[in-house]
Amino acid sequence: MEQQKLDVYVKGSWLRKMVKESSSQFAAIQVISAITFTITIAFFVILLGIFVNGRIRKFLVSEDFIPIQSMPVSGIELSGNGFRDFGDWIAPRRLWHTMSDQELLWRASMVPHIKDYPYNRTPKVAFMFLTRTMLPLAPLWELFFKGHQGLYSIYLHTSYESIDEPVESSVFYQRRIPSKPVEWGRATMVDAERRLLANALLDFSNERFILLSESCIPLFNFSTIYDYLIKSKHSFVGSFDDPRKVGRGRYNKRMAPAIQLSDWRKGNQWFELNRDLGIAVVSDEAFYPVLRDHCRPPCYMDEHYLPTLVVKIGKDLNSNRSITWVDWSKPGSHPTTFGRKDVSERFMSRVRDQSDCIYNNVPGSYCFLFARKFHPNTLEPLLKIAPVLFGFNKQ
């Protein structure tokens, strides 16, 4: 019994001694690892410091900035120093962007609520070309635009992807917008028109928006066309009620109640819109889906969408007539295409001098500013008569 007690005591004191020893050892290990840890962290901090310092220097002095600078931020380019200046908000510096149609339309639908522009705004006319390839009549247009920088913007929607960029001195240089394939008479045609409008609306100085094709030509010189459009109280969207099968006959009862038969209109797709109507067109969510779903061949969306939409959103803003002349006098479903032999001063004067229309509520002196359809082989005779007809030689 005594022996046992003694044993336990001895064991106990030995145990205590052990615990005492090991705890002082443990403390030493703790101290050592804390020191090691601190040194390691300090080492990393120093390394990081050297690295960051190097990067900042590189950032400030080298061209490291360039990839960031040329990266579009939702269609808005950063200016040279990487900061956005006011110019970036007035108009994108480059037309090409990576926005989807949905993003683009949303962005283009924005309207400033302060009425006075905080910059000296000269209204511009946006010439929007809906084409397959580069314009075959481009040299005529080059002459037309020459000397009028600052009063126009050009936009090209081309259905083919691989198109050679024109030379840098051309008015068409880098004026293509991101485009998608277009099928005649289908919703994709209207999509392309709205895509053009939306891109052109991003420039706050664009005031009038005209849709043109590759076979269109101007009938007057730039100043005459600019004044006519800028001073017009109305837009020029051909819009009429056609009682025939090819008009009212294309109306579908399923379009009601959004669109009634009394709203249904037809017209030439080559429109001209002012800024307010343009914004209303890209912002339209009420009528576009109705026509997309219920106007399918033999109902052609591009012949009905805008003519009907303007009745719904801006009746009083429209002249109801097109500004682009086309010849439907020959039978068939296509207008006349004019060729080399048709082009003469006399013929052009006849087209220009039509004046049985209303302009700003009074009988007009001209009714048409553009004409179609002109075959690429008309370029040569057109260039020949251009000086006489348009006064290009006076510029």
Ligand SMILES: *[C@@H]1O[C@H](CO)[C@@H](O)[C@H](O)[C@H]1NC(C)=O
């Ligand atoms: C255009 O047509 C609409 C009806 O569709 C009419 O209300 C408007 O007054 C017309 N505009 C002009 C300038 O005649």
Ligand SMILES: *[C@@H]1O[C@H](CO)[C@@H](O)[C@H](O)[C@H]1NC(C)=O
């Ligand atoms: C433009 O055409 C108009 C007539 O349409 C003419 O009076 C004017 O002089 C022409 N301008 C130039 C710069 O040639």
